[in-house]
Amino acid sequence: MATVTAMPARSRKQVVGRSRRTLAAAVALILFAIVLPFIPPFTGQDYQRYLVGAAYTAALAVAFDFTAGYIDIVNFGFAAFVGIGAYTSALLAVDLGLPPGLGLIAGAGAAGLVGLATGMLTLRLRGIYAAVMAWFVGLALMGLVRNLTDITRGSMGLNVPRLLGTDDNLPYYYVMLALLLVTIAVLTYVIRSNVGLAFRAIGQNLQAARASGINPTRFLVLNFTLSCAFAGLMGGFYAHYYTILTPDLMSTTRTIEVLAVAYIGGRGSLWGPAIIAFPLYIGTELLRTQLASLPGLHLVLYGLLLIVVMVYWPGGVAGVVRKTALWWERRSEKAADATTSSAS
Amino acid sequence: MLKITGLESGYELLQVLWGVDLHVDEGEFVALLGPNGAGKTTTLRAIAGYVPALHGSVTFRGQQISGMSPNKVSAAGIGYVSEALNLFPSMSIYENLLVGAYTVKDKAKIKANIDLVYELFPRLHERSGQLAGTLSGGERKMLAIGRGLMPSPSLLLVDEPSLGLAPIPTLAAFDALKQLSKRGVTILLVEQNVNTTLRIVDRAYVLEQGRIVLEGTGEQLLGDTHVQEAYLGI
Amino acid sequence: MTTATNLRTVPLARRFLTFTWGVVALVVLVLAIALIFQPSIFVDTLVTGGMWALMAGGLALVFGVMNIPNFAHGEMFMIGGLVSWVIYQPIRDAFLNDPKNMFLQVVGPIPGILVAAVVGFLVGVLLETVLFRALRKRSRDQWVMNTFLLTAGVSVMLVNGDRMVFGNDYRGVPRYWDVHSLQILGVPVAVDRIAVFVIAMISIGVFSYFLQRTRTGRAMRAVSQDETGAQMAGISLNRIFMLTMGLSCGLAALAGAALLSIFPNSPDVGVQPLYLAWYVVILAGLGNVQGAIAGAFIVSLLQTLAVTYLGLGWVDVAPTAVIILILLFKPSGLFGSEVKGVWEQ
Ligand SMILES: Nc1ncnc2c1ncn2[C@@H]1O[C@H](COP(=O)(O)OP(=O)(O)OP(=O)(O)O)[C@@H](O)[C@H]1O
Ligand SMILES: [Mg+2]
Numbered sequence: 001m002a003t004v005t006a007m008p009a010r011s012r013k014q015v016v017g018r019s020r021r022t023l024a025a026a027v028a029l030i031l032f033a034i035v036l037p038f039i040p041p042f043t044g045q046d047y048q049r050y051l052v053g054a055a056y057t058a059a060l061a062v063a064f065d066f067t068a069g070y071i072d073i074v075n076f077g078f079a080a081f082v083g084i085g086a087y088t089s090a091l092l093a094v095d096l097g098l099p100p101g102l103g104l105i106a107g108a109g110a111a112g113l114v115g116l117a118t119g120m121l122t123l124r125l126r127g128i129y130a131a132v133m134a135w136f137v138g139l140a141l142m143g144l145v146r147n148l149t150d151i152t153r154g155s156m157g158l159n160v161p162r163l164l165g166t167d168d169n170l171p172y173y174y175v176m177l178a179l180l181l182v183t184i185a186v187l188t189y190v191i192r193s194n195v196g197l198a199f200r201a202i203g204q205n206l207q208a209a210r211a212s213g214i215n216p217t218r219f220l221v222l223n224f225t226l227s228c229a230f231a232g233l234m235g236g237f238y239a240h241y242y243t244i245l246t247p248d249l250m251s252t253t254r255t256i257e258v259l260a261v262a263y264i265g266g267r268g269s270l271w272g273p274a275i276i277a278f279p280l281y282i283g284t285e286l287l288r289t290q291l292a293s294l295p296g297l298h299l300v301l302y303g304l305l306l307i308v309v310m311v312y313w314p315g316g317v318a319g320v321v322r323k324t325a326l327w328w329e330r331r332s333e334k335a336a337d338a339t340t341s342s343a344s
Numbered sequence: 345m346l347k348i349t350g351l352e353s354g355y356e357l358l359q360v361l362w363g364v365d366l367h368v369d370e371g372e373f374v375a376l377l378g379p380n381g382a383g384k385t386t387t388l389r390a391i392a393g394y395v396p397a398l399h400g401s402v403t404f405r406g407q408q409i410s411g412m413s414p415n416k417v418s419a420a421g422i423g424y425v426s427e428a429l430n431l432f433p434s435m436s437i438y439e440n441l442l443v444g445a446y447t448v449k450d451k452a453k454i455k456a457n458i459d460l461v462y463e464l465f466p467r468l469h470e471r472s473g474q475l476a477g478t479l480s481g482g483e484r485k486m487l488a489i490g491r492g493l494m495p496s497p498s499l500l501l502v503d504e505p506s507l508g509l510a511p512i513p514t515l516a517a518f519d520a521l522k523q524l525s526k527r528g529v530t531i532l533l534v535e536q537n538v539n540t541t542l543r544i545v546d547r548a549y550v551l552e553q554g555r556i557v558l559e560g561t562g563e564q565l566l567g568d569t570h571v572q573e574a575y576l577g578i
Numbered sequence: 579m580t581t582a583t584n585l586r587t588v589p590l591a592r593r594f595l596t597f598t599w600g601v602v603a604l605v606v607l608v609l610a611i612a613l614i615f616q617p618s619i620f621v622d623t624l625v626t627g628g629m630w631a632l633m634a635g636g637l638a639l640v641f642g643v644m645n646i647p648n649f650a651h652g653e654m655f656m657i658g659g660l661v662s663w664v665i666y667q668p669i670r671d672a673f674l675n676d677p678k679n680m681f682l683q684v685v686g687p688i689p690g691i692l693v694a695a696v697v698g699f700l701v702g703v704l705l706e707t708v709l710f711r712a713l714r715k716r717s718r719d720q721w722v723m724n725t726f727l728l729t730a731g732v733s734v735m736l737v738n739g740d741r742m743v744f745g746n747d748y749r750g751v752p753r754y755w756d757v758h759s760l761q762i763l764g765v766p767v768a769v770d771r772i773a774v775f776v777i778a779m780i781s782i783g784v785f786s787y788f789l790q791r792t793r794t795g796r797a798m799r800a801v802s803q804d805e806t807g808a809q810m811a812g813i814s815l816n817r818i819f820m821l822t823m824g825l826s827c828g829l830a831a832l833a834g835a836a837l838l839s840i841f842p843n844s845p846d847v848g849v850q851p852l853y854l855a856w857y858v859v860i861l862a863g864l865g866n867v868q869g870a871i872a873g874a875f876i877v878s879l880l881q882t883l884a885v886t887y888l889g890l891g892w893v894d895v896a897p898t899a900v901i902i903l904i905l906l907f908k909p910s911g912l913f914g915s916e917v918k919g920v921w922e923q
Contacts, residue, residue, distance in 0.1 A: 074723060121902075125909060128647050128722045132860060133905050136898050139853065143895035252849075253737075256730050263727065295746065296738030296845070303735030310728040311713045394806070418812035430807030432800050443800045446793065447812035495812060 018329075029275070033177055037170055046289075048169035050282045052241065055176040056234060058277035059183045061261040062270050063230035066187050068259070069268030070196070071223045072203040073123065074131040076255055077138020078231060083250030085111040085232025086239040087145060087152060090160040093240070100163045104236035111232020112225050114141070119224035123217060126206065135252065142250040155246055163240035172241055179237060183230050184274055190226065191270070199223055203268075257299070260306040266318020276317050280305075345370045345530055346391070346422075346499055350400035351410075353390040360386040362554040363400065368499065368532050373525040375533045375541045375562075377575065378551035384534040385427055387551065388501045391532075392424040393417040404499070419447050423497030427504050429488040433477030437468050437487055440476050444494030454494070461490035464520055482513035489520065499530045506537045518544055538575040542566050550575075605876050608883075617763040619882050625771045627878030628778025632833040633851050634858035634870040634877075635785060636826035642865030643802040643822045645722055646710065649729040651830055651855055652848025653736040654698050658831030659843035660740065661697045662690035663749045666838075670751065687754035691777070691835040698831020702824040705732065710823070711816065733848075741845040750842025770839045777836045781829065782871060789867065798822055802865065830855075853894060854881070857901045863911020873911075 033055075041047050060082065067073050075081075085107030092098040092106055122133045145152050152158060164171050190196055198219045201209040210216055239245050248254070261280055266272030284298035291297055309316055315323070346368040354360035360383040368374045378384050389395045390410070391402055397410040409417055418424070432440050441461060445454045462469035465486040471479070476487060485505050492500055502521065506514040514537065522544050525531055535541040542548060542562040550558035550571065558568060565571045572578040612619035637651050666687055673682035709728060714721075755773060759766040789795040800808040801818045809815060833851070834841070841847050858877045862869030877897055884896035904911070 074727070121906060125905065128726060128864075129905065129909055131723065131726060132647070132856065133902065136856075136860075136902050136905070140895055140898040140902065143892070143898065147891040147895065253734065256734055259727065260731065260734070294742045296741035299738035300735050300742060303731045303733070303738065306731030307709065307728060307735065310724055310731060311709060311716065314717070314724075392810070394809075413814070414806075414809035415812050415814045418810060424810050426806065426810065428806070430804045430810060432803040432807055434803055435796075435799065439796060442793075443796055443808070443813075444811050446797055446800075491807075491811065 026271075030181065034174075037173055045169055047282075048173055050285045051173045051278075052169055052176050053285065054278045054281035055173065055180045056238065056241075057258070057261055057281045058274045059176070059180040059234050060231065060258045061265060061273035061277050062180070062183050062187060063227045063234070064258050065262045065265070065267060065270055065273045066191075066230075067223055067227045068262060069270070070191065070199040070203050071220055073126075073220065073224065074134075074259070075224070075227065076131045076135035076252065076259075077118070077141070078134075078227075078258055079252065079254035080138035080141040080250040081111045081115055081228040081231040082235035082238065082254070083145060083245075083247070084114050084141065084228075085235030086245055086249060087158070087235075088232070089236035090158055090239040090245055091151065093161050094158065100161060100236070100240040103240070104163075104233055107236035107239075108229045108233035111235065112229030115228025115231075116221065116225040118228070119221040123220040123224060135255075138250065138252065138255065142247050145250060146247040152245075152247070155248075158245040160239045160243045160245060162243055163237065176237060176241075179233065180274065183233075184270060187226070187230070187270060195219065195222070253299075256306075257302060260302045263309050264305050264316050266316030266321075269316075269318035269322075272316055272318025272321070345372075345405060346532065347403045348387075348391070348400070351387070351390060351397055351402060352399040353386060353395050353397050355395065359398065360554050361390065364551065364554070364556055366549050366556060366559075368530060370498075371525075371528055371530055372547060373521075373531045373533070373545045375535055375545040375548040376551055377535060377538055377541065377548055377565075379574070380536075382551045383554045384551055385503055388424065388426075388503050388532070388534060391417070391501060392422060418495070418497075421495075421498040423492035423495065423500040425488045425492040425500065425502045425505070427507060429484055431476040431479075431484060431487055431491070434475060436473050436475055437479070438472040440487055440491050441468075441494055444491035447495050453496070457494050457496060461493055464493075464523065465490055481508050482510075482516070485509065485513075485517055486520070489517070493524070493529075497529070499532065500524070501532050501534075503534045504536060505533075506535065506540075514540075538571070542571075602872075605879060608879060613763070616886070618765045619879075619886060621762060621765050621767055622882045623875060623879045625767070625775045626881065627875035628775050628782070629833045629837055630851070630854050630858055630878055631782055631871045631874035632778055632785075632829045633855040634862070634874045635782065635867055636829035637855045638859050638862065638865055638867045638870035639789075639798070640822060640826040641859065642867060643798050644706075644710070644725075644819055646725040646729065646823075647722060647864070648826070649726055649852070650705075650733040650736060651729075651826070652850075652852025653733050654701065654827040654830035654848070655834035655837075655841075655851045656736070656740060656843065656845065656848035657701060658694040658698050658834030659838045659841065659847060660744070660749070660834075661694040661831070662687075662835035662838050663751065663843050665690035665693055666751060666754075683756070687773075691832065694835030695828045695832040698834075699824040699828035701831070702827030703820050705827070706820045706823040710819065733852075737845045737848070744845070746845065748842040748844050751839050753839050774836050774840070777832070781832060785825075785829065786868075786871075794818075794821065850894070854897075857897050859911075860901050861904055861911060866911060869911060 036042050037048055037051060042051060060078075064075065064078055067075050088110040089100065089103030089107035092103045093100050098106070118134065118137050122130050122137065125133055146154050148154070149156070163175065191199065198209070198214050201212070201214060202216045202219055206216055235249070238249065261277050262273040264280065265274070265276035284301060287301070288298045313319070348364055348366050351364040352359060352361050364383075364387055366376070376384050376387060386395060390397055393409070393412050393414040393416065400410075401408060402410040404420060404422060407420065409420060409422075412420070432443060435443065438458075441458050442454070445457060448454050448457070462472075467483060468486055468490055471483070476484065479487060489502065489505065492502075505517040505521065509517065518540055521531060521533065533541065533545065542565050545562050547559070547561050548565050549556050550565070558565065558570065560568065609620055609623065612623075633651065633655065637648055640646050640648050669682060669686040669689070673679045673686060676682070709732070710725065713724065713728060753768065753770050755769040757769050759768050760772060761767075789799060797808065797813045798818055798821070800811065800813060801815060805815060808818070830851075834848070841851070854877060858870050858873040861877060862873035880897045880900060881893055884892045888896060
């Protein structure tokens with residue numbers, strides 16, 4: 001793949017330095033996420049519930065960004081795949097008594113399969129057509145779940161057993177955090193591999209990618225399927241954590257919430273959405289509980305932030321961080337140059 | 345009427361014009377010649393307001409027009425017939441002409457101008473109901489020129505009317521321009537077809553690599569050795 | 579003078595053998611059968627179809643002229659209903675206190691509906707001048723997708739803004755015109771629904787006339803076909819964009835206001851109309867306004883059939899399935915499309 005040896009010595013040192021710094025930052029962030037529940041005010045059950053929700057949102061945003069940011073397909077039916085995973089896992093547990101842990105895997109598999117089928121249909125289209133197609137497939141899936149009341153109980157809601165034998169939020173937080181980290185790790189691994197290179201090539205210029213011998217459809221479908229499978233995995237967690245399921249979980253509004261987090265965090269970075277989800281989710285949840293007299297305020301903020309990002313701030317938070325890092329590197333490079341030249 | 349001084353312009357990553365000076369007087373028929381990629385189209389686009397001027401000025405009847413949006417330039421009385429023509433493919437010839445007269449309020453004037461265009465290009469009259477997207481290359485050129493004439497511009501910028509045309513339609517297009525010029529329309533024409541052009545225009549400029557390198561009457565330039573070597577293959 | 583001669587060059591028989599005309603013929607056939615055996619299907623199709631035509635026509639217009647796939651179109655429907663409700667309430671109270679006041683009873687709903695359309699227009703103008711113009715200035719890269727997401731943000735904001743200010747309750751009126759139903763083809767039809775149909779027909783007529791025959795309407799079509807060409811003719815893009823967005827949103831708000839008695843206002847009342855408008859627009863081909871108006875009746879028929887034979891829960895699922903098939907096999911829509919170059923954007 002990337003032939004490091006071909007680079008001039010200085011930039012190789014830079015690259016190594018950069019990746020070491022990135023690794024350090026990642027480890028620090030993970031440690032921070034692990035100790036966070038022991039730092040007030042996060043020691044309280046309420047705050048720990050927010051933490052679970054934040055990690056859950058983060059994982060969804062990462063899975064969403066995996067398609068939106070890398071192959072440039074906006075999966076407007078994303079929430080439906082979360083729902084497929086949730087209902088699969090829940091129904092297996094309710095009707096067959098399958099342990100929730102296995103249910104999560106089954107949910108991921110089911111969502112992945114439906115994602116595979118949808119991808120094979122959708123990804124012949126590009127841009128807005130693909131987005132609209134995914135949107136409509138999502139609506140149709142939601143319609144099915146809503147109407148097959150014999151199985152899903154529809155809008156009446158389905159009661160689901162808990163994942164762990166406890167009501168304490170802390171263990172759920174660690175399970176969700178682990179799921180989030182697994183998601184990031186797997187998807188980052190894929191992105192760094194040859195496959196990821198193909199994703200980028202396709203996302204940037206489909207024709208050019210095709211001309212250079214990449215079969216775009218295969219990669220597009222692979223990406224879409226993976227993203228949907230992770231969505232399904234999180235859906236399973238959702239079902240066994242919140243313990244009540246309604247088809248609303250699959251609505252377009254839910255997709256847009258995830259989409260907003262992904263874009264605010266910064267498209268095409270994975271870590272941007274993952275990190276921004278925490279302050280965003282916890283902040284808006286606090287707003288929601290503090291200002292219960294203003295229902296919807298937190299979503300107004302989501303909408304507003306999404307608008308601002310789309311109009312003025314296309315790279316989101318990750319874009320700003322990247323630019324700052326670049327600026328910083330240039331500056332320190334210049335400083336280094338200045339010292340070496342004055343020394344000689 | 346039109347006066348350009350020290351115009352520098354271009355695209356995001358590429359400056360194309362490096363100080364163009366030219367002027368067109370009332371009633372004149374002026375050509376702008378030059379090799380491919382010299383910046384002729386860019387000059388017209390800069391006049392018409394589609395690319396910004398980085399330096400220099402463009403004035404029209406003493407009024408500064410560089411920096412104006414294209415529709416304002418058009419409303420100021422400069423018609424522009426682009427290389428790509430930019431017709432409205434799903435509209436009929438007649439409707440294309442009507443849109444061309446968007447800035448004209450007077451119905452009688454619109455009608456008179458349509459009659460004028462039809463007189464100049466009887467072909468358009470015959471096919472007035474046909475959709476522009478289905479016209480032949482020559483007919484499209486006629487329609488584009490006709491649409492450019494609809495607001496009765498005092499200056500008409502025409503970009504390579506001969507492009508992609510067979511010899512006979514090319515001659516017809518030149519003929520139409522000559523007629524227009526006789527009727528008092530001031531024209532700035534961009535052309536590759538140097539020989540014919542120099543025979544019908546009053547004056548011409550030669551643009552090379554974003555700079556004006558020669559200027560003179562048609563006859564002067566026909567006799568110029570550089571023009572003969574580089575453009576006429578003599 | 580403006581007969582389209584190019585149509586004549588295609589043999590008549592072949593034109594009628596195409597997929598599109600097959601579908602149209604099928605729709606006409608179903609409607610004809612319905613007319614004989616179950617006139618209520620016929621009536622329902624026409625009444626709701628008219629309103630979806632207003633919604634979808636506006637959506638198609640904005641896509642055709644500005645290349646914006648408006649996700650917030652349903653919220654214009656919601657705003658229309660809200661405005662009409664706010665204005666109509668006091669009028670209604672007035673004539674409920676004075677039941678003999680025939681004038682108020684007959685004319686009362688009209689101001690609300692008209693003001694709703696005007697407010698919708700203004701909201702559209704605001705969206706264009708504040709948001710789309712700013713984005714256009716920054717960059718037109720990936721314009722279609724970016725505006726789609728931008729309008730998704732607008733939608734979330736408006737829905738929840740409404741929830742924040744007015745709460746989650748339904749705000750409806752039982753009827754605008756509280757009189758006996760009329761019998762049409764043996765089917766009792768509420769006067770409200772007849773009024774809805776009449777409003778839709780008048781608006782569609784005026785809208786089509788505006789696009790086809792007026793100077794500004796022609797300029798809109800010109801911009802949709804070639805922006806540069808339109809500018810050459812002295813048309814200000816900003817002005818046309820503003821008017822287009824205003825007109826589109828105004829039509830949606832008008833539909834929301836006219837349908838207030840059937841769709842009581844609530845923050846997410848716009849969701850279903852949005853889906854329907856999108857179904858229609860996909861069916862007709864993105865950006866094809868005339869096709870959208872025709873397609874609205876097809877979708878309305880699908881919906882009516884689904885409700886009649888499958889039950890209320892399937893009202894969206896059945897059309898969705900059909901639309902997915904159309905997207906798969908004929909993504910340019912049943913009626914082709916005037917828009918070019920939207921594929922890879
Ligand atoms: N939109 C654009 N973006 C970037 N560069 C451009 C653009 N349009 C033209 N150019 C470049 O600007 C230069 C001048 O182009 P221009 O079209 O003005 O040449 P021209 O003299 O009209 O040539 P021709 O006779 O071939 O039409 C060319 O090198 C061209 O590649
Ligand atoms: Mg040129």
